Amino acid sequence: MYFIALATDYDGTLAHDGAVSEKTLAALERFKKSGRKLLLVTGRELPDLKRVFPDVGLFDKVVAENGALIYTPASEEERVISLSPEPKFVARLKKQGVKPLSVGRSIVATWEPHQATVLEVIKKMGLELEIIFNKGAVMILPSGVNKATGLAAALEDLRLSPHNVVGIGDAENDHAFLQACGCSVAVDNAIPAVKSTATLVTSGARGKGVEELIAKLIKRDHGIVPRRHDGIVLGSSGGDDIYLSPTDSVLIAGSSGIGKSTLATALTERFVENRFQFCVFDPEGDYDGLEGAVRLGDGSSAPTKAQVLDLVAKADSNVVVNGLSLRVNERPDFFADLLPGLGSFRRRTARPHWLVIDEAHHLLPKRRDDTRSVLSLELPGTILITVHPEAISTDALRLVTAVIALGPTAKDVVKAFCRETGIEPPKDIPTPKGDRVLFWRPQVRKKLTTVKVIEPRQSLKRHSRKYAEGQLDETGSFYFRGPDDAMNLRAHNLMIFAQMAEGIDDKTWEFHLRAGDYSKWFRHQIRDKDLARETAEAEKDRKLSAEESRKRVLDAVRRRYTAPATAPEE
Template identity: 90%
Template sequence: MYFIALATDYDGTLAHDGIVSKKTLAALERFKKSGRKLVLVTGRELPDLKRVFPEVSLFDKVVAENGALIYTPASEEERAISPAPDPKFVARLKKLGVKPLSVGRSIVATWEPHQATVLDVIKEAGLELEIIFNKGAVMVLPSGINKATGLIAALQDLRLSPHNVVGIGDAENDHAFLQACGCSVAVDNAIPAVKNTADLVMPGARGKGVEQLVDKLIKHDREIVSRRHDGIVLGSAAGDDIYLSPTDTVLIAGSSGIGKSTLATALTERLVESGFQFCVFDPEGDYDGLEGAVRMGDGSSAPTKAQVLDLIAKADSNVVVNGLALRVNERPDFFADLLPDLGSFRRRTARPHWLIIDEAHHLLPKRREDTRAVLSLELPGTVLITVHPEAISTDALRLVTAIVALGPKAKNVVKVFCREIGIDPPKDMSSPKGERVLFWRPQKRKKIATVKVVEPRQSLKRHSRKYAEGQLDEAGSFYFHGPDDAMNLRAHNLMIFAQIAEGIDDKTWEFHLRAGDYSKWFRNQIRDKDLARETAEAEKDKTLSAEESRKQVLDAVRRRYTAPATAPEE
């Protein structure tokens, strides 16, 4: 479920002449029974609203006084989010004969043609107030307060994002809150300006239009709008932008070092720009320093499930869950323990909007018997990144709605995917050239496309945290054994390498130095060509003493792996 809540105006939208019909009330009840939330957004003052609409308890939140007051029917709590009117301002309006004049917790309201008098008094007193019009009504509120600010405050209470709200209205003062919603809808009787900017226009007027929208949402949810609506741009093909929908499950696959995490980084930048919340599961420390996100965990300590869920509960927090401290065989257990609770939270709030699961073959492996149990029936807004699609749970692969295959073996990636889920691969595939990728939607079986993908503005040093602090396996570790094999000291990461290197004798240091062992390890295991190149220069320089060469090599390591990473990822 993507659209979690409906935010509706009252007069002229939900109600006709102040009255909500029984059919419209029944539609609201159906909407609530579907597990969604209702928010009423009105210019009316709360006592007046309760008088004309006794069924207000149907709503989870009420935004009254055109955004100035938040009311929770279940607890009857009222919360003003703007100051009370200046008594001198109200007194001056009364003295000038402005009638009718209504004064709420924050709003001051009258009717046309008194707007000129109201404006004169505001200027005369030098007050920071705004006049808002609504079909002849003249509402005065503190500057910056409108239906949109009130709705945002109400959604924060509900832990919901505006992206997951459908708003419906009809009048001038509805513009702000409609544009703040993930989908804006106008009833048929709406003024032209509202219709022209709405994503959808219902054929029915007032309550009938609300009833039609409710039925559409319950039946179609996210499908009431196009894929590009709230989508993020993956890249372009034949001059057209290619979008990923927030209900997509995306597989990004290709050989190691081909640009998968670079693409994922670019996608996170688009998510930040659009205000979508994301959570990256980062087993290898690839996303250390990702802009717009908070990292949890490092090479020495793993985050707990409670810590992750607490941070994700904050709608403005993007999270990178660093799993370096977990052994490879511990990662699936950690993820299997977290995913059900995370899935439950997403079903209630539709957040985080996107999950990015790196090394997905580790976290959702085919070999685990309980993978099906930890998966929900769908993985909306999820990116699975892997070198080995064949090692991912088949149940997870069957949920994939879009494939992004990278590198010279991209065609093989698509074929492997198709083999694993038992479908025929697309015909007429050609290997992508340059920085392009193959893009295919397997459920639609359309022709595969070659896409030039977006590029990130930031650069992450690939696997820097893993190599600096993590646990390389035995085959990938460096071993100091010296010329006589008198020792066997294992360095399973760069920090341990530096510590051992500082403590060994000069003879052992120079034995490995002159053999080119250090640059070979940096190149083949750490996969850092620049570090290997700089180290090789020290290895070849016979004029350097053991102390000088040791300092030069270790300085190069620390400069790259203890300072903030700025080098390109690949």
């Protein structure tokens, strides 16, 4: 479920001549029973609203006085979120003959044609007030207060994002809150200006339009809007933008070092730009320093489930869950313990909007028997990144709605996906060239396309934390043994390597130096060609003393791996 809440105007939208029909009330009740939230956003003052609408208790939140007051029917709590009107201002309006005149907790309201008098009084008194119109009504509020600001406050209380709200209205004062919603809807009787900017327009007027919208939401949810409406641009093909929807489950696969993490980084930048919340599961430390995100965990300790859930509960917080301290065989259990709680939170709030699961074959491995129970019935807004799609849980692969295959093994990725999911592979699978990738929607069965993907602005140093602080396996570690195999000191990361290198004797240091062992390890295990090249120069320089060569090599290591993770590679 993507659209978690419906925010509706009252007069002219939900109500006709101030009253809500029984059919419309029944539709609201069905909407609530579907597990969603209802918000009423109105210019009316709260006492007046309660008088004309005794069923206000159906709503989870009421934004009254055109955004100035938040009311919670369940607890009857009232919260004014703007300044009260100045008595002198109200007195001056009365003296100028402005009537009828209504004064609320923050709002002052009258009717046309008194707007000219109101504006004149505001200017003469030097007040920071705004006039808002609503089909003949003239509402005066503190500057910056409107239905959008009130809705934002109500959604914050409910821990919901505007992306997951459908708004429906009809009049001038509805513009602001409708445009703040993930989907804006105008009822058929709405003024032309509201219709022209709405995502959808109902065929029914007022309450019938609301009933129509509710029926579609319950049946189709996010399907009521086109993918491009709130999608993220993956790239372009044939002059057309290709979008990923927040309800997609995406597989990004290809050989090692081909650009999977780079593409994922570019997508997270689009998430930030569009205010989509995301959570990255980062077993290898690839996303340290990712802009717009907070990292939890490091090479020495993994974050707790409570830490992750507490942070994602904040709608403006993006999270990178660093699992570098976990051994490969510990990762599935860690993820299996975390995912149900995160899934439960997503079902209530639809947040985080996107989950990015790197090394998905480690976190959702095919060999686990409990994967089906760990997974939700669906994985909307999820990106699975892997070198080995065939090693990912088949249950997870069957939920994939978009396949992105990179590099020379792109054809093999598509074939492996089809083999594992039982889908007949496409007849013609093109080979992507240059900066293009294969893109395919298997559930639609359309022809594969090659897409020129977006580029990230930031440069992350791939695996830098893994090699600096992580736990390389036995075959990937460096061993200080010396010329006589008198020792067996294992360095399972670069920081341990540096510490050991400073403590060993000169004879042992130079034995490995002259054998070229350091540059070989940097090249083949750390996969840092630049570091290997610089180290090889020190290994070949016979004029360097043990102390000088040691300093040169360790300086090169620390320059690269103790700098901020966002530093570009040299």
